[in-house]
Amino acid sequence: MRRTCFVSMLLLFAALAARPAVAEQLPVKDFANLPMLTSPTVSPDGKHIATKVLNSDGYYDIAVAKFGSSKLAVIAKLPNAIDRIDNLVWAND
Numbered sequence: 001m002r003r004t005c006f007v008s009m010l011l012l013f014a015a016l017a018a019r020p021a022v023a024e025q026l027p028v029k030d031f032a033n034l035p036m037l038t039s040p041t042v043s044p045d046g047k048h049i050a051t052k053v054l055n056s057d058g059y060y061d062i063a064v065a066k067f068g069s070s071k072l073a074v075i076a077k078l079p080n081a082i083d084r085i086d087n088l089v090w091a092n093d
Contacts (some may be wrong), residue, residue, distance in 0.1 A: 015086040034070055036053065036054035037052070037053055037054075038052045038054075039051060039085075039086075039088050041087075041088050041089065041090060042067065044090055044092065045072075046067060047066060048064055049067075050062065050063070051063055051064075051072075051087070052066050052085060053072060054078075059078050059079060059080070059081070061074045061076065061077045061081070062074070062077065062085065063075065
């Protein structure tokens, strides 16, 4: 009985010690700073992503980034309200 209690306590302490640390909560305002991305498409070689990005004028730009990077390179701007792209398709790498 003592041994069972000891083993149970040991397992409990091991489980508590293995718990991940509580991550710091992000302020809500940080989410408002994220760019509005839609229709992300991965390149055939898996190294890049193309996406539509909502710009400050309320129109979409087309941007490309290396996969895993947060640095977007705008490759096309859609300056008019009637300009519209529904989806993005890669032609090649």
